[in-house]
Amino acid sequence: MKANVTVTLKRGVLDPQGKAIGHALEGLGFDGIGEVRQGKLIEVELDETDRAAAEKKLDEMCRKLLANTVIEDYRIEIVA
Amino acid sequence: MKAAIVVFPGTNRERDMAAALEKAAGHNSKPDLIWHGETELKGYDLIVVPGGFSYGDYLRCGAMAGNSPILRSIKEQAERGVTVLGVCNGFQILTETGLLPGVLMRNAGLKFICKMTHIRCERRVAPFTGAMAEGQVSRVAVAHNEGNYFADEDTLNRLEGDDRVLFRYCDDRGNVSDKTNLNGSQRNIAGILNEKGNVLGMMPHPENAIDPIAGGVDGLPLFESLAKAVMERA
Numbered sequence: 001m002k003a004n005v006t007v008t009l010k011r012g013v014l015d016p017q018g019k020a021i022g023h024a025l026e027g028l029g030f031d032g033i034g035e036v037r038q039g040k041l042i043e044v045e046l047d048e049t050d051r052a053a054a055e056k057k058l059d060e061m062c063r064k065l066l067a068n069t070v071i072e073d074y075r076i077e078i079v080a
Numbered sequence: 081m082k083a084a085i086v087v088f089p090g091t092n093r094e095r096d097m098a099a100a101l102e103k104a105a106g107h108n109s110k111p112d113l114i115w116h117g118e119t120e121l122k123g124y125d126l127i128v129v130p131g132g133f134s135y136g137d138y139l140r141c142g143a144m145a146g147n148s149p150i151l152r153s154i155k156e157q158a159e160r161g162v163t164v165l166g167v168c169n170g171f172q173i174l175t176e177t178g179l180l181p182g183v184l185m186r187n188a189g190l191k192f193i194c195k196m197t198h199i200r201c202e203r204r205v206a207p208f209t210g211a212m213a214e215g216q217v218s219r220v221a222v223a224h225n226e227g228n229y230f231a232d233e234d235t236l237n238r239l240e241g242d243d244r245v246l247f248r249y250c251d252d253r254g255n256v257s258d259k260t261n262l263n264g265s266q267r268n269i270a271g272i273l274n275e276k277g278n279v280l281g282m283m284p285h286p287e288n289a290i291d292p293i294a295g296g297v298d299g300l301p302l303f304e305s306l307a308k309a310v311m312e313r314a
Contacts, residue, residue: 013230016190016264065147068140068176070183071230 001046001054002080007067008039042066051078081310083111083126086154088134088145093167093287097130100287104303105311116145121153124162125310129154131168131223131285141184141226142169146176155179163207163310164279168224171271171281180274180281181239182231184224188264192225196295197262199270199284200250203243207309208273208280211301217254218298220284222262227283229265229272236266247271247282 009015015037022036044061048054058076067074083101085094098111111128114121121127135144145151151173158164158179166174174180187193201209201216212218231239239245247270249263250256261268263283271282286299 013185014188014264016186016188020190065139065143068143068183070175070181070232071185 001048001051001078003044003046003054003058004077004079005042005044005058005062005066006039006075006077007042007062007072008037008075010071010073013071039072054078081105081109081126081307082124083109083128084114084121084124085111085128085130086114086116086121086150087130088116088132088148090134090136091130091132091169093131093169093285096285096287097128097167100290100299100303101126101128101306103290104300105307109307114150116148116150119149119153121150121157124157125313126163126165126306127154127157129164129166129170129173130287131170134169134173137169137226140176142172142174142176145169145173146178151177158274158279161276161278163306165208165306166279166281167285167287168227168283171283172226174279174281179279180272181235182229182272184226184283185228185230185264186226187224187228187262192223193227193262194223195221195262197222197284198250198252198254198260199247200254200256202245202248205246205273205277206305207278208302208305209246210305210309212305215254216301217250217252218286218289218301219252219296220286220289220299221295222284224263224283227263227265229269229283231266239269239272240267242275244273244275244277245269245271246273246280247284
């Protein structure tokens with residue numbers, strides 16, 4: 001089983017990198033740009049056939065290591 | 081004083097830290113450098129997690145080291161009351177492992193900052209600032225990309241209410257303002273204590289200010305405080 005874990009900064013946590021990306025896009029002439037926030041994508045392959053069990057395992061991984069829940073949110077998506 | 085300095089792949093300040101501790105505690109007290117593969121850390125008065133880029137700072141600064149087996153041992157020792165100091169990457173590791181609240185985020189200016197700055201000692205507390213005065217200003221170096229201290233409002237208020245903010249970024253006269261906040265840290269925080277008061281995490285490098293020919297000696301009082309507190313306890 002394969003999963004994508006997306007980790008992003010929580011709403012309300014200032015994201016200076018996202019802001020800089022937004023400014024750069026405006027500098028390139030793209031107009032109508034609202035807030036830009038950046039995060040990271042972690043692809044995980046799992047030796048697991050049960051979807052619920054996989055999601056549970058991934059959730060634990062996120063809380064223990066993949067995300068720092070003080071400032072980050074995470075989203076788990078089983079893709080294959 | 082029996083001190084341990086923990087070394088991860090990518091740690092680079094362990095020798096500076098050893099020199100600072102030796103200078104303050106005398107030459108018969110050479111600290112042990114402990115490679116991260118060790119899982120037992122018993123019998124030490126002081127455990128130091130020095131600066132650097134542990135495990136290449138992969139995922140988040142301090143995230144890999146914060147979840148390594150040796151950190152579990154440090155956590156146990158901290159709970160028993162052993163004094164623990166984390167500097168720079170060491171501070172990041174101590175927050176990742178949960179020994180200290182909050183997190184060190186990327187500097188607000190998005191640049192690595194390597195320069196001399198001033199910090200103000202907010203409180204005299206036995207193991208760390210016993211040899212310093214409240215309000216004492218020290219000139220020390222910072223060298224970090226992720227030193228922007230962040231915690232939610234409740235945590236910040238709790239830290240302040242319990243007098244656990246030990247150092248703040250200030251100017252040469254001790255004034256704390258947005259202008260002296262070089263990395264965007266909440267409330268100019270440069271160093272904090274845990275609840276028990278035996279764990280300190282700080283971003284600036286006192287270990288690099290122990291010699292008049294290189295950066296001044298403003299970092300020494302912290303190590304003298306440590307040496308004195310630990311010897312008194314022994």
